[in-house]
Amino acid sequence: MKTTSRSKADGGRLYRDDAGSDNTRDDGWLRAVARGDEHAYAELVACHSDRIYAYLLRLTGSPADAEDLLQETFLRVWRKADSYQPGRVKAGTWMHRIAHNLSIDRIRKRRGESQLPDVADTSVDMETSQIASQEWRRVEATIARLPENQRAALLLCQLQGFSNAEAAHILKLNVRAVESLLARARRALKMTLLEAGEATDD
Amino acid sequence: MTDRSTNRPPADLATFSSNLDRWGPDLSRWPDNEAAAAQSLLQNSDAARRELAHSLKLEEMLSSLPPVTAPPALKRKLATPPESSSDDTVARLLDWFAISIWRPVFSATVPLVIGFTLGFLQAGEPADAQADQPSMLAFSSILDDYPEEYSDDFQ
Secondary structure, eight states: OOGGGOOOTTTOOSOOOTTOSHHHHHHHHHHHHHTTOHHHHHHHHHHHHHHHHHHHHHHHOOHHHHHHHHHHHHHHHHHHGGGOOTTTSOHHHHHHHHHHHHHHHHHHHHHHTTOOOOHHHHHHHHHHHTOOOHHHHHHHHHHHHSOHHHHHHHIIIIISOOOHHHHHHHHTOOHHHHHHHHHHHHHHHIIIIIIHHHHHHO | OOOTTOOOOOSSHHHHHHHHHHHOSOGGGSOHHHHHHHHHHHHHOHHHHHHHHHHHHHHHHHHTSOOOOOOHHHHHHHHSOSOOSHHHHHHHHHHHHHSTTHHHHHHHHHHHHHHHHHHHHHHTSOHHHHHHHHHHHHTHHHHHHOHHHHTTTTO
16 A cells, blocks of 8 residues: 555545555455456455455464464455455455454454464464564563554554554554554553663664 | 644643654644644744754664564465465355345345245145145035045045
């Protein structure tokens, strides 16, 4: 997603077509998928799977869960493409909402079974699969420690490139609530990553 | 926090700091009146500039995280649509019936179809077979009156 499409905090519309033809292209693909077009489905996977996987991995903290959930997400996309309403939200927003709902169900189920990986496990997974740098690991681990809803809001707005309004749609919240979650998340990150670092430097 | 409908600057550093956390350090993404107020505060306050620098540093840390990509094998697997066979058809049919507006139509149609089917099946049976039982009852009194003459017919 192009970051230029991000809208102002107080005027975020859910659908902006001024980011080029990506939205129109995605809409066309989803309409084709609804008719059973396998080529359009493959194009959607190619364009969106990395981005959705990154969100799922950082939200769940587990590569295995992220892979499962990505498959479930695209299965839903294949089966429910006819329920997508072009012009209301962008295709990427719609798919992220599916992915988010599935991941929240998974996280809650895991929590009930006491199998939710802890932060240390998460950072180890991240290290082995994706991240080499000490600094990056520290940032990822700090994000992983945030409460689930703050983490989701931060990931969507900061790393996935959604506007506050789009994040609100994905999280089924109002924009004010998302802004509040973002504020708490950023404050926590500053305290952990910046102020703690400064204290150490001193 | 300041009233969004006014253009007055933030009352204090705390408000500016809170807005930074809420909307991030890119002032072009702030509401116009809040951004203008923040600009005026930044011109006059070292503390506000430090807060902004802090937020920019955090933004930089987050945006410098390496991109995460899905495993190539998973992407290859995903590129083939899920089984587009019977399971998928059943799921689509269930989805269709799940749309509430069709439920009453479906409910009204089922007994009609069953009724017509039973009617057509009965219409296909031989006339004698249909008449057998009622005629037995209708002529049972004759059988009682003339048992010897009609006994063979009703055996």
